Amino acid sequence: VEDALEAVKNATNEQDLANRFKEFGKEMVKLNYVAARRQQELKDPHCRDEMAAARGALKKNATMLYTASQAFLRHPDVAATRANRDYVFKQVQEAIAGISNAAQATSPTDENKGHTGIGELAAALNEFDNKIILDPMTFSEARFRPSLEERLESIISGAALMADSSCTRDDRRERIVAECNAVRQALQDLLTEYMNNVSGLRFFFSLLPLLNGDTISRARLTASNVGETSAAPQSGPLK
16 A cells, blocks of 8 residues: 555656556555454454544545645645645555554454553552561661562553553553652652651660660550551552
């Protein structure tokens, strides 16, 4: 189809244009037939919508292409006719590319891979949620911060691949990016909270040798409450 389209653009006169556009029309019929079948096979509704939109754009602009090309051949010295022909030609090119992208985005194999990827991402998120629940008494920033940050970035990389998919709508892509940034910040806030609680607990226990029995009991109770609240903050899941 691309070759036939380029031939239309390079037509030198109206008769040549008519002949070349006839061949382009034949290729268009073939492409539309294949695209319609592929649209029915696609399981992802967003990919089906993209395919339908691309087919509609191709049908609309292909009709305009002949008229725009004819006007340019009649008035090649008029800048407006050239600009209009080039604009319509570009629209047809983009529509063909849109059909190709939608058709290749989720072949049966790709769909299975996509579902597997989503499942793996969900499992990784669940595992990460469990990893961030730590005992404040054993928390060490040098030990836990690098591993938690590395694990989170791995999860975010998987989410980024989903965001970059041609089947992902712009609004959803922006939402994924925003959620990734929010989770990054949530982890930093959580680690800071752990560090603050660890400092508080160490201070309490450093005073124990100086306190009487009743005061020690109250200190231990307070430390226990601090330990419980430190485990409460959790990062929100990616949506």
